[in-house]
Structures are given as structure tokens and as C-alpha cells.
Amino acid sequence: MWFRRDLRLADLPALQAAAAEGRRVVPLFVVDPAFERSGHPRRAFMADCLRALDESMGGSLVYRHGDPAQVVPALAAEVGALDVFVTRDYGPYGRARDAAVGAALGRAGARLHGIGTPYAVPPGDVNKADGTAYAVFTPFSKMWRAHGWGAPSGTTDVEWFGAPDVPCDGPPARPATNAVLPAAGERAAHRRWDEFLPAVGDYRDVRNLPASDGTSRLSAALRWGLLHPRQLLADLLPQPGHDTFASELAWREFYADVLFRRPDSASSNLNARMAAMAVDTDAAAHERFRRWAAGTTGYPIVDAGMRQLAASGWMHNRVRMLVASFLVKDLHLPWQWGARHFMRHLVDGDLASNSHGWQWTAGTGTDAAPYFRIFNPTTQALRFDPDGDYVRTWVPELAGIAGGAVHEPGARRPPDYPQPMVDHAVERDEALHRYRQVSVGSR
Ligand SMILES: Cc1cc2nc3c(=O)[nH]c(=O)nc-3n(C[C@H](O)[C@H](O)[C@H](O)COP(=O)(O)OP(=O)(O)OC[C@H]3O[C@@H](n4cnc5c(N)ncnc54)[C@H](O)[C@@H]3O)c2cc1C
Structure with missing residues (x-):
């Protein structure tokens, strides 16, 4: 084995x-x-x-x-x-x-x-009646549920024949990291699921609030197969929060399916038309990237997310979307730069979910989020971190600013925290201008 x-x-x-x-x-x-x-x-x-x-x-x-x-x-x-x-x-x-x-x-x-397979339904098995793939998540997820999966099985009785009777090299070296990692191993993953399961009913309401412990934090466990999604799905009930949680697992399966059918989409635009989109790659672009990666953009929600990533190897999903949108649409950098940085730091780093999470935000992938839908980092922050607790946890320079005022770009800032590196309104127009050129060019 x-x-x-x-x-x-x-x-x-x-x-x-x-x-x-x-x-x-x-x-x-x-x-x-x-x-x-x-x-x-x-x-x-x-x-x-x-x-x-x-x-x-x-x-x-x-x-x-x-x-x-x-x-x-x-x-x-x-x-x-x-x-x-x-x-x-x-x-x-x-x-x-x-x-x-x-x-x-x-x-x-x-x-x-x-x-x-690592999935409830093997990639490639969810198809339209004519045998072709779904390009959009919602119909995929309906057919995915209709396809269904078997019940989980227990532990197998095995007689091992291994170390020390079989000659063995040493375990892999554990590289140095400053990130504080989650508890490892199958038992720890099941403990986390047992702890989270009673709260799944609230998942739909709290999953978008990065300051709350409202998500399972099982992505690394799923990435390494410490548990199988089938085991989680078997514990869910036909209730709203539970259904939403099953849908998130379906996103993981959808992206695995897309990557399986289009392996090139790991690093190239799924939507080839978007290859014509102008992105910046000069020295100034590299400097903008450096500030994004370091969490010193002057947009508190973006900086909080990038610092959470560096400190813990994980970032809340809502914030992943915001920092990704900021990199692509406010800084006009290639999504691949951001995806590579994520893969270097995420404990749950998974090629399918990561490349397609990025492509979804960049508007180059599966077509749920068209390019012209651009996140405003400040209004998003006020909506999903209304009290500013998430930002103050990860950006200590802002710890002295009370409540949601911490998100306001115009608010007085301590001298050790940077002013916003770009003006969102200006960059939004620039992003739309670039997008219009692609749309016109492709007619
Ligand atoms: C730009 C970007 C990059 C991402 N990169 C990764 C990645 O490398 N690895 C990864 O596992 N997830 C990735 N995601 C998806 C998502 O952010 C994480 O799965 C989620 O934040 C993990 O936290 P959780 O376990 O508490 O999730 P929960 O909210 O508890 O969700 C349960 C499980 O469902 C799956 N899931 C949830 N949301 C998504 C989603 N949008 N796409 C795919 N699967 C999902 C995960 O396996 C997750 O553990 C990315 C999202 C974005 C926007």
C-alpha cells in the first residue's frame, strides 16, 4: 500500500x-x-x-x-x-x-x-446527458448530489509487514517554518470534525465572517486525506447550514473535475479569450507584488489576510477572495503570481482549488464571476468584519482603532501603518478599461 x-x-x-x-x-x-x-x-x-x-x-x-x-x-x-x-x-x-x-x-x-479517490464522486464522472462536462458550478453540484456516493467504511484489519523488518530510509525532513500549523494526523482531524459538527447548522450565517471560528478548518485534513469527504457528508442532515457545507465540499470536487479535464488550467487561463487581458509585469509591478505579499498595502482587510496566511498557513475564504481580487483588479498583476505565493504558504495548498479559486476571482476560469464584478475591499470589509476584530487580530499597528473605523481609508492612521498604496476607485476604472479592450478585441 x-x-x-x-x-x-x-x-x-x-x-x-x-x-x-x-x-x-x-x-x-x-x-x-x-x-x-x-x-x-x-x-x-x-x-x-x-x-x-x-x-x-x-x-x-x-x-x-x-x-x-x-x-x-x-x-x-x-x-x-x-x-x-x-x-x-x-x-x-x-x-x-x-x-x-x-x-x-x-x-x-x-x-x-x-x-x-480523494473525492465523494471521482473527477470525470459527473456529466451532462450528452456526456460532456459542466462548465458551471450549480448544475454540476445538482448532478453531483444526484450521482451520490457510498457510505464510509471503518478501519481495516491489517497485518503490517514493514519497518523494522523491511529496510527503510528516514522520514522526510521537516522544513523550518514560522507558521503555527494545525494539529496533524487522522485522530486530530476527526476531533476537529466532532467539535465543528454541532455548529454546522450556523455555517450558512457565519461562514463569511473571518473573525468568527465559523468554518471547519478541515481543508488541510482533506488535502492530505486525513479524512475522506464521504465521512463528513455521511454526518450531514437535510438542513440549511448542512446543505451549504455540502455545497462547499462540492466546490472542491468541481475544481478537481475541471483540472482533471483541463490539466493546462493549473497555470493557464481556462477561458482562452482572457489571455489577451493586459497585465503588468515590469519592475514596478514586482514592487506592488512585494507589498501585497508582505501585507503592507494600506488596505487593512488585505493586509490582515496576507499576514494570517504567513502566520498560520491558512486564510479565511472570504479574505482569500478579497486579496486575490485586489492583486488582479487593483494591482493589475497576473493571477499566477498570487496563486504561486498561496501555494508556497498554504498548508491546504491544492492545485485544483487554488488555481481555480484564483481563476474564479480573476474572471478567467469557470464563468460564475464575470471580470467586471469587482470587490471593493473597504465595503466588503465593513460588511464581513463590521467590528474590525479580524483586522486588529492580524494587524497590530491598528489595534488602537476601535470598531469598523479601522477599515476606513480616510481615517487617521498610526505612523507605522502605510497609507493605501492605490486608490480603489481609480484602479477599478483601469481594470474595467483593460477588460473592455479584451471584449472589443474578441468581437
Ligand atoms: C484564491 C483562492 C485560493 C484557494 N486555494 C485553496 C487551496 O489551495 N486549497 C483549498 O483546500 N482551498 C482553497 N480555496 C478554497 C477555500 O478558501 C478553502 O478551502 C477554505 O477557506 C478552507 O477553510 P475551511 O476548511 O475552514 O473551509 P470550510 O468553509 O469549512 O469548507 C469545508 C471544505 O470545503 C472545501 N471548500 C470550501 N470552499 C471551497 C472553495 N471555494 N473551493 C474549493 N473547495 C472549497 C474545502 O475542502 C474545505 O475544507 C481557495 C479559495 C480562493 C478564493
């Missing part, structure tokens, strides 16, 4: 299949050199989750470092395994890697079995 984005033991179909196939199961994790491209907070969290997984199997987890296409067949040959089980991966890198590993195993007379 080769673990990847499924660092748990319960409700894991690939592990069940492995246990059913052989008497003993060798648990493997490959420390792939490709991981070095990922951000430190995410890799640190992965290392913590692996330690928890290893503990939950009595220290049997076998680590091997190197290219999976070499390491996996080598271990299979060493232990005499003819069948290697994995949860299927749908990302562009994972698919190419698994094709290479499957071919290498095949040459050695063994087989790679992809069983189960």
Missing part, C-alpha cells in the same frame, strides 16, 4: 483492497524529490501527519527516498509484492507519475491498482 494524499487508516478502499489481496501489507511512503518544490508549511504538516500515521500502525511505515518510478518497483521486488495499491491521483503530476510507476511495475511483472 503506497500512501500519498490519503494519510489515514479508516475508510480507505485501497488499503482494504490490499488487505484482501495479500496476507500481509507493506505500508510505503515515497519521499519524492519533487516535493522540494512545495512550500515549507505544507511539507512540515505532511511530515507531522506521516509521524501520526506511522504511530497508528505501530511504527511499520516504510519510507523510501527517490523517484517513485524506481523506488516503488525496487521495493516490490525486494518484498516479493506483485500488487501495489494506491488511491487514484487526479492532478497532472500525479497522473504522469502513476503512469510511469505503473509501466515500470508492469515491466517487472507486477501491477499498480488505483482504488478509490
